[in-house]
Amino acid sequence: MTNSDKGLHKLTYREAVREAIREAMHKDERVFLMGEDVGRYGGCFAVSKGLLEEFGSERIRDTPLSESGFVGAGIGAALGGMRPIVEVMTVNFSLLAADQILNTAAVYLYMSGGQFNVPLVIRMATGGGRQLAAQHSRSLEGWYAHIPGIKVVCPATLEDARGMLWTALQDPDPVLIFENAGLYNMEGTVTATAGPVDIDRARVCRAGKDITIISYSASLHKSIEAAAILAKEGIEAEVIDLRSLRPLDEQTFLNSVAASHRALIVDEGCRSGSIAAEIAARIMENVFYELDAPVARLCSVEVPMPYAGHLEQAVLPQVDQIVNLVRKMVGADG
Amino acid sequence: MTNSDKGLHKLTYREAVREAIREAMHKDERVFLMGEDVGRYGGCFAVSKGLLEEFGSERIRDTPLSESGFVGAGIGAALGGMRPIVEVMTVNFSLLAADQILNTAAVYLYMSGGQFNVPLVIRMATGGGRQLAAQHSRSLEGWYAHIPGIKVVCPATLEDARGMLWTALQDPDPVLIFENAGLYNMEGTVTATAGPVDIDRARVCRAGKDITIISYSASLHKSIEAAAILAKEGIEAEVIDLRSLRPLDEQTFLNSVAASHRALIVDEGCRSGSIAAEIAARIMENVFYELDAPVARLCSVEVPMPYAGHLEQAVLPQVDQIVNLVRKMVGADG
Amino acid sequence: MHRKESGKTKTDMVDSVHARHLLHSMIRIRRLEEKCAELYSAMKIRGFLHLYDGEEAVAVGVLEALTGDDAVVATYREHGHALIRGIGMGAILAEMYGKQDGCSRGRGGSMHLFDGKARFYGGNAIVGGGLPMAVGLALADKMQQRSRVTCCFFGDGAVAEGEFHESMNLAALWHLPVLFVCENNLYAMGTALKYSQAVVDLATKAASYGVAAAAVDGMDVLAVEKAAKEAAEVVRGSGKPFFFECRTYRFRAHSMYDPELYRSKAEVEEWKGRCPIATFAGKMKDQGTVGDGDIEKIEQDVAREIDEAVAFAEASPWESLEDLTRFVYSERRAP
Amino acid sequence: MHRKESGKTKTDMVDSVHARHLLHSMIRIRRLEEKCAELYSAMKIRGFLHLYDGEEAVAVGVLEALTGDDAVVATYREHGHALIRGIGMGAILAEMYGKQDGCSRGRGGSMHLFDGKARFYGGNAIVGGGLPMAVGLALADKMQQRSRVTCCFFGDGAVAEGEFHESMNLAALWHLPVLFVCENNLYAMGTALKYSQAVVDLATKAASYGVAAAAVDGMDVLAVEKAAKEAAEVVRGSGKPFFFECRTYRFRAHSMYDPELYRSKAEVEEWKGRCPIATFAGKMKDQGTVGDGDIEKIEQDVAREIDEAVAFAEASPWESLEDLTRFVYSERRAP
Ligand SMILES: Cc1ncc(C[n+]2csc(CCOP(=O)(O)OP(=O)(O)O)c2C)c(N)n1
Ligand SMILES: Cc1ncc(C[n+]2csc(CCOP(=O)(O)OP(=O)(O)O)c2C)c(N)n1
Ligand SMILES: [Mg+2]
Numbered sequence A, B: 001m002t003n004s005d006k007g008l009h010k011l012t013y014r015e016a017v018r019e020a021i022r023e024a025m026h027k028d029e030r031v032f033l034m035g036e037d038v039g040r041y042g043g044c045f046a047v048s049k050g051l052l053e054e055f056g057s058e059r060i061r062d063t064p065l066s067e068s069g070f071v072g073a074g075i076g077a078a079l080g081g082m083r084p085i086v087e088v089m090t091v092n093f094s095l096l097a098a099d100q101i102l103n104t105a106a107v108y109l110y111m112s113g114g115q116f117n118v119p120l121v122i123r124m125a126t127g128g129g130r131q132l133a134a135q136h137s138r139s140l141e142g143w144y145a146h147i148p149g150i151k152v153v154c155p156a157t158l159e160d161a162r163g164m165l166w167t168a169l170q171d172p173d174p175v176l177i178f179e180n181a182g183l184y185n186m187e188g189t190v191t192a193t194a195g196p197v198d199i200d201r202a203r204v205c206r207a208g209k210d211i212t213i214i215s216y217s218a219s220l221h222k223s224i225e226a227a228a229i230l231a232k233e234g235i236e237a238e239v240i241d242l243r244s245l246r247p248l249d250e251q252t253f254l255n256s257v258a259a260s261h262r263a264l265i266v267d268e269g270c271r272s273g274s275i276a277a278e279i280a281a282r283i284m285e286n287v288f289y290e291l292d293a294p295v296a297r298l299c300s301v302e303v304p305m306p307y308a309g310h311l312e313q314a315v316l317p318q319v320d321q322i323v324n325l326v327r328k329m330v331g332a333d334g
Numbered sequence C, D: 001m002h003r004k005e006s007g008k009t010k011t012d013m014v015d016s017v018h019a020r021h022l023l024h025s026m027i028r029i030r031r032l033e034e035k036c037a038e039l040y041s042a043m044k045i046r047g048f049l050h051l052y053d054g055e056e057a058v059a060v061g062v063l064e065a066l067t068g069d070d071a072v073v074a075t076y077r078e079h080g081h082a083l084i085r086g087i088g089m090g091a092i093l094a095e096m097y098g099k100q101d102g103c104s105r106g107r108g109g110s111m112h113l114f115d116g117k118a119r120f121y122g123g124n125a126i127v128g129g130g131l132p133m134a135v136g137l138a139l140a141d142k143m144q145q146r147s148r149v150t151c152c153f154f155g156d157g158a159v160a161e162g163e164f165h166e167s168m169n170l171a172a173l174w175h176l177p178v179l180f181v182c183e184n185n186l187y188a189m190g191t192a193l194k195y196s197q198a199v200v201d202l203a204t205k206a207a208s209y210g211v212a213a214a215a216v217d218g219m220d221v222l223a224v225e226k227a228a229k230e231a232a233e234v235v236r237g238s239g240k241p242f243f244f245e246c247r248t249y250r251f252r253a254h255s256m257y258d259p260e261l262y263r264s265k266a267e268v269e270e271w272k273g274r275c276p277i278a279t280f281a282g283k284m285k286d287q288g289t290v291g292d293g294d295i296e297k298i299e300q301d302v303a304r305e306i307d308e309a310v311a312f313a314e315a316s317p318w319e320s321l322e323d324l325t326r327f328v329y330s331e332r333r334a335p
């Protein structure tokens, strides 16, 4: 099924996640996948397609519509020595399991004085942009990142889609993996040996001296696109992929901003109380005197997501907005 | 039961909330209170004590332990023409109703193209400091403030405890009222005519030119205490009570910071992704060039709340920390 | 016109006007759904689209039991319910186009049809999420001494959600007039009922809440109508909830993305053989209650209605971007 | 020593060693709770404190049915369960003091007692929150082909939570070895069962999940023990869940803040007349299975154990502030 013995490997983000699951299931028999329609349906986003046939219904476990129940069962299974990957179809439905995630998974180790760690991985699709309206389009990864005791990672690239899962499974504590559903069809190549990645560090995707654009997940790609346009105008933007929202690798972006003196954060979450706000605050707290301009944020407009395409696109951060903002910021006193 | 025909009126925060509920129930027969143990038990924090006897079990409605069910029923009742006050015993348990709050209450008006507004008030106790450990000590008001479609208010004073409820009930949209449980025993006076208050505006509690301390709820009182200590040293801190976290009245604190050139935000929420981060970001975005020092945040340490008293106090912002921080900030280049 | 044949059971005794009305209703839904599928392929409709083909007898039969004052809470598979409840086909299609004249002003789409005048409370796309709301609507009626029914539709999949349990208990405990209508089409997306419920006879769930219940063949519009009317009468008369299971089947995929790996073509074909429209039409024709001409006329009327609705949707303007943040909060203060 | 009287039912036939063991266990709980109340007044213990007086027969009887390999998930009213499960009284009290030698290192307090070696999974203070975890622990056992039981305690109040429903269904659907133990003490805080459940006979809930069930007089330790052993055998033998309702009563207020407005003194007194310790002691004395001397000795042993535990807690150091952020995350990477 895979060509992993060959060098480079062409595939989609969806396939990268699938391969990561397959590999983990082969490497560690404690690993299993559980969630709504992961098996017989083939996965809501076709991520787990074919896995039921390969691993059987015990390890590719379809669950009833009981988010709180099966996320909690994931916690219990993790405590019982398994390494569950719980798929919550989309982050919107994870709100039904918010109690289990915050009040149990996130606090169990601490409350028990270090006795009970919860090696649970929860994967969820996130993000808007597909005209699914208010109940199916939330971007809550930044929101979850507020909670101590969990880790929150956001693979934006194929490497990370392929590699973060295993790293998360090796983590003794609960890790939430947010996959932006708009990325599943993204194609690219990963090396055959693509394996675990460090999820604690942000990554500089593009070097540049004029401004630092900090982003993650789907908006990373918009940021990179904008940087390419800006480069043609002679503006060199450094682009950073945060990768992990909790813990937040501040050193990487602080170093960059200290050098570029300007920062723009691009984030699909709603603006108020966003992870973008946190990053802005940290930049101010740490490299205030290096700043040539106030840190800017480009986030989603604060509305429940509308269905109509033109309205939805007006909610989400767009490439041209990034370009314009950067032009203004760099022009301001550069 | 009340002395509301006399001028000043001495009472506790708890009594102020109770009087607000009583008055609302008398004024508008569509108003009713529903939640766990609001009736026969007398209210978990004794807020609703005596109301069952006065209004009967239809309007002071004990619910089973079904947070999602009765919060959702509150939404339905609001849509059906009632004006429910739903009490979720503490914010910790509101996580069981997070789906109803975010995916229904917050989006219904928008999703329906303006047809169905949800005039629902949800009251919850919030906050730590009473040695209740990780599952009973969260401060999530700042977290909820991330969500468009709801309003989030935090009465810190007796006037607001007394007045915000009616204002919230007059609001056609869902309003979450967070009562810090540590304030229930706070005593003070309110005027007999204490009535609805404007919940859209922050309030300058104390004028000062050297720094702006921005806070709300329980930490407001710590901020005021710290300001008094600082005043003896000749440092004049302006103290602002945010009152509402969504919408956030930025003009009040921006004006203040523009004049004082320094800001400290004190917030019992966990630091990363806090409302404090949002305020810091807005200050930077709007009055960056007025700042003499980076905006500072004093938030809770990022741990699940420990039980032991000395550990818990080390988690929460404290008066002496505020004082020291301000001293340092004002000294820095003042 | 209406011939009463001896030996027929009571449900079969339906007059021609009513038979044509039921047939018309079901055909309106079916043709609308077909048009939606077509418009989806043409990319006029986007997002998720959940069609109701095969289940028409449920919405049509149940909604016959309600009055205009009653409330309806439905799911994301609600085009049929919205239509029969009286929302214009134009407003429904315009909504799916994302246009300003849509019944949710283009903000809701296929999954979120709403109508205040019809007391149609959506269009709820969180599975199980509408159940507590129905409880609350009924509570409001009870507290305001109004004798109305709140009818709440949900799928077999929703029964596994905690909110089902909480809502059933609340409605039973507080004696609230909710008609819980479980549209049991045997699958929740790709999960067959037997993989989601330890006990698959759903009507038995009601017992542990002390709620009256009935199950009916959801492919038989007359049976649904009759049983729904009885159920609604129980709700209206007692002020208490009723659990009404309609056993049905969806002919199409769960949504437009579903490759239908989880069920066999044979199973689908077998159920298609029980098509509620064809079955009912056939029976009525056999009885002579409706004729070929009647059906032809219905089809023509519906075709015209659909053409007009499409034209309406096409012509409707887009919401202005300036209004993007309108309706996040209400525009007025006093409720 | 053990006299078998004719005419006694089987549950009454208990040998003296076992009778003293049960009595000792129940008295340990009772005296510990009394000490807790005292220490609470002395402000040595803070936060919420939920005492178990009156319900001792449940924890003692049920835990007799488990082996050391089995897992226990309990609520915030879990001192008794923790104690009987083998956590030292010193570690329990030190926890309530907030000290470093506490079984949760002072981070949990009364509501969050934990012990890895005892497979004691807390100490869960979100009502209903432990139920899905129990399902998962049992799932892990099943997937790893271990024949163990997960025993999950919860109150009558928890039955109204959606998580009860989801957990029962999952355990039944997947055939998981969970012993669900409902400690029905008739109240959830101040809410009597009749105000929280439309159907108050809780054991009947199990039917809609196809789960075997039994209800037992929770004031009778022998009855609880016998029925619990049978229930645990069913779980162990079948690998399937069992719903076990213990009908009991709490003699004290819900927590230290509760003015007990919701029930009459007379009701409390009546139940106190059925005290599981006094009743059992009386019966055993009548039968001659235990003597006054036995009981005196038990009381002395327990008093000494408590004194030592208090001394241990008093002497235990406070956790250093430097360790405040320890255990937010694990210290090692590889699991
Ligand atoms: C809480 C929640 N979880 C998951 C989903 C994704 N989802 C949408 S429809 C559906 C199946 C629902 O099945 P059922 O209730 O039987 O209704 P049907 O689609 O068959 O009409 C699922 C899993 C959702 N919308 N909400
Ligand atoms: C989800 C949730 N809601 C509310 C509370 C507050 N609370 C704590 S105990 C309790 C009553 C629980 O009653 P029951 O389950 O019968 O257990 P008991 O206390 O009688 O042992 C309540 C309402 C909580 N801890 N968790
Ligand atoms: Mg279905």
Ligand SMILES: [Mg+2]
Pocket (backbone or CB within 6 Å): D155, D156, D157, D183, D184, D185, D186, D187, D188, D189
């Ligand atoms: Mg109880």
